[in-house]
Amino acid sequence: MSEIVHNGPGSADEAGTDSAVAILRPRTSGTEKVLRIVVPVSMLVAAVIAWHLAVVLNNIPKYILPAPYDVVLSLWNDWPTLLPALLVTLRITFTALILALVGGVAMAIILVQSKWIELALFPYAVILQVTPVIAIAPLLLIYVPDTQAVLLIIAFLVAFFPILSNMVAGLKSVDHNLLNLYDLYGASRWQTLLYLKLPASLPYFMAGLRIAGGLALIAAVVAEFAAGTAGQGSGLAFRLLESQYRLNIPRLFAALLLLTGTGIAIFGLTSFIAWLGLHRWHESAIKREN
Amino acid sequence: MTDITLAEPRTAPTTTQPVVSMRNVSKVFSNGTLALKDMSLDVGRGEFLSLLGPSGCGKSTALRIIAGLGAPSSGSIAWPTSKINSRGLPEGDVGFVFQEPTLMPWQTVFGNVHLPLRLEGMNKTAARPRIMESLASVGLADFAGAYPRELSGGMKMRVSIARALVTKPKLLLMDEPFAALDEITRQKLNDDVLRLWKQTGVTVIFVTHSVFESAYLSSRIVVMRARPGQVFSDLSLQHTGDRDSEYRTSEEYRATTEKVSHALHEAIHAGGGTH
Numbered sequence: 001m002s003e004i005v006h007n008g009p010g011s012a013d014e015a016g017t018d019s020a021v022a023i024l025r026p027r028t029s030g031t032e033k034v035l036r037i038v039v040p041v042s043m044l045v046a047a048v049i050a051w052h053l054a055v056v057l058n059n060i061p062k063y064i065l066p067a068p069y070d071v072v073l074s075l076w077n078d079w080p081t082l083l084p085a086l087l088v089t090l091r092i093t094f095t096a097l098i099l100a101l102v103g104g105v106a107m108a109i110i111l112v113q114s115k116w117i118e119l120a121l122f123p124y125a126v127i128l129q130v131t132p133v134i135a136i137a138p139l140l141l142i143y144v145p146d147t148q149a150v151l152l153i154i155a156f157l158v159a160f161f162p163i164l165s166n167m168v169a170g171l172k173s174v175d176h177n178l179l180n181l182y183d184l185y186g187a188s189r190w191q192t193l194l195y196l197k198l199p200a201s202l203p204y205f206m207a208g209l210r211i212a213g214g215l216a217l218i219a220a221v222v223a224e225f226a227a228g229t230a231g232q233g234s235g236l237a238f239r240l241l242e243s244q245y246r247l248n249i250p251r252l253f254a255a256l257l258l259l260t261g262t263g264i265a266i267f268g269l270t271s272f273i274a275w276l277g278l279h280r281w282h283e284s285a286i287k288r289e290n
Numbered sequence: 291m292t293d294i295t296l297a298e299p300r301t302a303p304t305t306t307q308p309v310v311s312m313r314n315v316s317k318v319f320s321n322g323t324l325a326l327k328d329m330s331l332d333v334g335r336g337e338f339l340s341l342l343g344p345s346g347c348g349k350s351t352a353l354r355i356i357a358g359l360g361a362p363s364s365g366s367i368a369w370p371t372s373k374i375n376s377r378g379l380p381e382g383d384v385g386f387v388f389q390e391p392t393l394m395p396w397q398t399v400f401g402n403v404h405l406p407l408r409l410e411g412m413n414k415t416a417a418r419p420r421i422m423e424s425l426a427s428v429g430l431a432d433f434a435g436a437y438p439r440e441l442s443g444g445m446k447m448r449v450s451i452a453r454a455l456v457t458k459p460k461l462l463l464m465d466e467p468f469a470a471l472d473e474i475t476r477q478k479l480n481d482d483v484l485r486l487w488k489q490t491g492v493t494v495i496f497v498t499h500s501v502f503e504s505a506y507l508s509s510r511i512v513v514m515r516a517r518p519g520q521v522f523s524d525l526s527l528q529h530t531g532d533r534d535s536e537y538r539t540s541e542e543y544r545a546t547t548e549k550v551s552h553a554l555h556e557a558i559h560a561g562g563g564t565h
Contacts, residue, residue, distance in 0.1 A: 177390060178392055181386065181388070184357055185410075186375065191409055195409075199396045199397075280437055281438075281439060282395065283439075
């Protein structure tokens with residue numbers, strides 16, 4: 001009895017159907033989820049304990065290296081001084097970032113309209129980028145009477161370029177077949193920009209946003225150092241310098257802590273915005289599985 | 291030039307007017323390559339015409355010129371039965387399927403199929419019945435909310451076909467649409483395209499380099515030669531009975547592929563091309 005056994009009916013047909021692809025959401029296991037939080041947090045706690053022990057065991061004076069406890073205490077006690085300074089720095093950072101976003105995207109759209117516009121204008125964008133912007137602060141201080149405006153201009157100039165260059169790259173790297181498709185259906189320039197070029201350059205925009213977010217904060221601080229603001233209405237950079245002059249090192253650390261926190265918050269916020277915009281469709285936001 | 295074996299350009303012996311008519315179309319690319327030379331072709335209503343030829347014979351170029359993507363260097367394209375818009379193209383009468391699915395990854399399947407109608411100014415609500423009808427015709431009604439990355443290669447191609455059909459075009463242009471797919475998926479999509487062609491009565495111009503694909507699908511095969519790209523021979527195919535898996539193993543299909551294969555072989559040797 002030796003009969004050739006065929007596969008059951010239908011199995012050959014099913015091999016040809018590609019319409020039954022199940023899409024399962026990848027799941028990380030419960031243990032991994034917990035570890036993802038536990039590992040970095042315990043590492044942080046360990047670092048703080050090590051810091052504390054180093055200070056206590058070596059009897060390091062407060063004006064050289066304060067213990068973590070002193071920093072927290074200073075943060076609490078000097079909050080009335082530090083909060084207004086933080087708000088000033090935040091205001092400059094976010095105003096500069098928003099202006100850079102609007103300006104960078106608008107400029108990129110203008111640049112890609114024709115190669116002649118790009119030839120005429122792009123060199124200036126590059127000059128702006130390669131010149132250490134902080135070096136023009138003394139000049140700006142002469143031309144612009146308001147110090148806060150100078151800080152804003154510098155932070156804007158620094159944050160502007162990453163947005164611009166990323167957006168130009170994004171607007172130019174649209175799939176040619178998709179451009180052909182839009183042509184085929186007689187899409188207007190406006191429709192092509194709105195429905196195709198802008199969405200296609202979203203990943204580039206998000207990359208620019210994350211870079212610009214961090215740079216805007218750095219620029220806001222550095223510009224304040226350069227401008228030498230003082231007294232009321234100054235930002236965290238001034239409080240840093242002031243604490244240094246007065247050898248109030250715990251407060252210097254507290255101000256530093258606030259800046260770091262702000263930086264992390266900006267990074268988190270821009271990453272979240274990028275995730276919101278991309279997680280459904282872009283490779284950068286999708287977990288790779290092999 | 292050995293033009294002896296060149297077929298006479300088909301000059302529409304039928305009484306009905308052709309859907310599209312190419313007259314002495316030549317195309318020279320900016321690098322000096324002569325992609326097409328004096329190509330004339332009339333495509334009749336309801337035909338399933340395959341452009342078959344070796345690579346470099348200008349079949350894709352011809353298709354793109356018909357679609358209005360890149361103007362011919364000389365010669366003319368006429369649309370005797372269509373209303374012509376300001377850009378010299380038939381108003382909403384052409385659908386195009388590229389070699390790649392060419393879907394927008396940020397749009398759902400629904401959004402991608404909506405695109406041609408959206409560009410005409412039709413909003414989602416108004417377009418929904420037509421989009422769903424088009425998706426249903428390629429068997430993807432359940433996937434309207436999925437993103438392209440969640441689909442297999444064959445499914446992406448179906449979305450691309452649904453998008454091309456959503457405007458109910460008179461003429462469907464397909465540029466080696468299934469070349470990148472595996473054999474099984476390809477056969478299935480061939481059957482789908484054939485079914486849609488029969489159901490809708492759309493005229494199809496299908497670019498391929500596969501003898502078997504063209505012999506299976508076409509009512510007419512135009513074989514092209516390379517360097518310069520020209521029509522080499524023009525074969526009309528009569529299919530008796532249904533084309534299905536049975537047909538793929540039939541004597542009739544074998545004879546057809548032999549004939550087509552022979553014509554292609556001659557075209558390759560007539561062209562000065564490499565192969």
